[in-house]
Every structure is written in C-alpha cells, then in structure tokens.
Amino acid sequence: MSTPIRIVVVDDHPVVRDGIRSMLGGVPDFEVVGEAASGPEAVVRVGECDPDVVVMDLRMPGGGGVDAVRELRRRGSRAAVLVLTTYDTDSDTIAAIEAGATGYLLKDTPAERIFEAVRATAAGETVLSPAVVARLASHVRRPAGGAALSAREREVLALVARGTSNRAIAEGLFVSEATVKTHLVHVYEKLGVADRAAAVATAYERGILGG
The missing domain is CATH 1.10.10.10 (Winged helix-like DNA-binding domain superfamily/Winged helix DNA-binding domain)
Known part of the structure; x- marks a missing residue:
C-alpha cells in the first residue's frame, strides 16, 4: 500500500466541512488528518498536521483563505492548497492563484473530479475549473x-x-x-x-x- 495523501479540510460551515471530510475520508488513498474553520486556524492546523493537501474555502468570517495561503507560503509550508469554494469572481480567483494556491475548483464540481484534483494537487499539478481559466486569461x-x-x-x-x-x-x-x-x-x-x-x-x- 502506498502512503495515503494527508488532507486538512478548511471551511467555516460545520455541515459543509463534515460533508467534505466524509467524502474525502471514504477514499482509500486519502486520510483527513485535520480540519479548521478559518484561515488563521488552518495555518495552525497545517503546522501541527503537516498535510500534503489543504482543501480550502476562501471567504470565512474568522479569516479568509487567501491570507492563509499567503501565510503558508511565507512559512515555507510544503502543503499544496486546493481551493474549493462557491465563488468564482475575479477578486477571489486571481487573488488565490497569486497567493500560491495550486488548484481552484467550485463546490458544484462532481466528487470524482474533486478526488482527481486532490491527487493532482498532491503531485504538484495545477488544477483549475474552466471558469477560473477564463478569468485568469482575461487578466x-x-x-x-x-x-x-x-x-x-x-x-x-x-x-x-x-x-x-x-x-x-x-x-x-x-x-x-x-x-x-x-x-x-x-x-x-x-x-x-x-x-x-x-x-x-x-x-x-x-x-x-x-x-
């Protein structure tokens, strides 16, 4: 057996976070090792858990995902960040990619596509939804x-x-x-x-x- 991909799930909504954790936790080669409800908490959890991938929401009352991505990069974290959010506005997508997010998907993405994206993100590959590609291209x-x-x-x-x-x-x-x-x-x-x-x-x- 290969070593499972270690994941931290970050979302401020408990029900959504539980759903993502359950979905990812049911995949044999994934292991959810931590979760957080805000950007600052995510930075702490990543430091504690040393995950391969952080599945990160962006807009959270306790501190946003973009700032968290930027802080993780500043600290030299090895974790790759896959943004999973409901927002695809310019201010969100461009900021997240510029901050250092490796991937960006919307929450209506099919589960199998999310699984593939987690694996690709863990391998250091860029995964972007078509809408995000279009927005990046325009900028x-x-x-x-x-x-x-x-x-x-x-x-x-x-x-x-x-x-x-x-x-x-x-x-x-x-x-x-x-x-x-x-x-x-x-x-x-x-x-x-x-x-x-x-x-x-x-x-x-x-x-x-x-x-």
Whole structure:
C-alpha cells in the first residue's frame, strides 16, 4: 500500500466541512488528518498536521483563505492548497492563484473530479475549473516580444491544461520527466509567466490553446 495523501479540510460551515471530510475520508488513498474553520486556524492546523493537501474555502468570517495561503507560503509550508469554494469572481480567483494556491475548483464540481484534483494537487499539478481559466486569461497581458512556442512545447502545454502530470506527459511522449520540466521552463520563459496556472491562462488568452 502506498502512503495515503494527508488532507486538512478548511471551511467555516460545520455541515459543509463534515460533508467534505466524509467524502474525502471514504477514499482509500486519502486520510483527513485535520480540519479548521478559518484561515488563521488552518495555518495552525497545517503546522501541527503537516498535510500534503489543504482543501480550502476562501471567504470565512474568522479569516479568509487567501491570507492563509499567503501565510503558508511565507512559512515555507510544503502543503499544496486546493481551493474549493462557491465563488468564482475575479477578486477571489486571481487573488488565490497569486497567493500560491495550486488548484481552484467550485463546490458544484462532481466528487470524482474533486478526488482527481486532490491527487493532482498532491503531485504538484495545477488544477483549475474552466471558469477560473477564463478569468485568469482575461487578466493576463501579453509581454512584448515573446518568442513563439515550438510544436513540442505546445504539445506539453496542451497536456498540462488537461491536468496531466509531468510523469504522465513523459510516458505519453516517450521522454524523461526532466525533459518535460525543461520544456515547461522554456514555455514559462517565452510566455513571461512563473507557473503552470499562468502558462495555461496565457495560452488560452493568446489562442495558443483552443477552447
């Protein structure tokens, strides 16, 4: 048996939090190791539990998720943050991604998709709902003089946009993971971005990726 993915659930509504915990707790390769009702409490719980993934709501009376994500990054936490919220406004989505959230899904996302997102987030992959991709794209501006992507770089980026892990991309293209990472570094440089989420958003905005 592989080591289960350790999860902390953060939501200010007890019924919602219990539902998410029960849903995730029923998956064999997941282990819910803690929960919190606010951003500040989440920071404390993550410090205590050292989870792989934090499933985080955003708007909470006791302290929001964006500030919590920012604080976790400041502290150098290894936990990846998957935002699971009812809000997809610009102020929420952009702020959360800029703060360092690895994924962003809405609460009406089917359970199986959430399970897949938790696994991808634990692997360091970016997972974004289509609505979030659209909002990110509208906020990304094209830097002057960006170099064109090669055919292989576009191929890798298209797979990233589908939520494919580096390992799966490497297997599908019959190359090493190191080669995939090198392609991504070149993509980031050419698009003028710093991470997978921004690369996907920029590619949609420029028409490099369709849809």
